[in-house]
Amino acid sequence: MKITDVRVRHVSSDSRLKGVVTITFEDAFVVHDIRVIEGENGLFVAMPSKKMPNGGFRDIAHPIHADMRKQIEDSIIKAYKETLDAEATASVEE
Incomplete structure (x- = not known):
């Protein structure tokens, strides 16, 4: 599956959240609210998730295979x- 568009909204704050991303596959399928987070070992990508009643989180969408995850993370x-x-x-320039 080919990634055809990646749009980043940089978040200027002191929080660990550094950006929110929308990624498009094959000009046909889009995933919103992917987060770029500053972790202890550098930047990482967090897939969109929802909070569960027990307080935990569950991914709404995520890659199944490691090679697809790497392709998504590298692109983002x-x-x-x-x-x-x-x-x-x-x-x-300003």
Whole structure:
């Protein structure tokens, strides 16, 4: 399955949440609310989830295979870094 679009909304805050992402597959299927989070070992991608009555969380959508997860994570982290670079360039030009 080919990733055809990745859109990142950078979150400017002191929280661990760094961005919210929408990813499109094959120009036909979209997944919203994927989060980019700053963890102890760097950035990681958290799939959209909902809070359960017991207080835990359950993924709403997630890849089944490790290679698809890697493809999604790599695409999202790359797009996130490109967004940061574009924002930095725009602020320098102002």
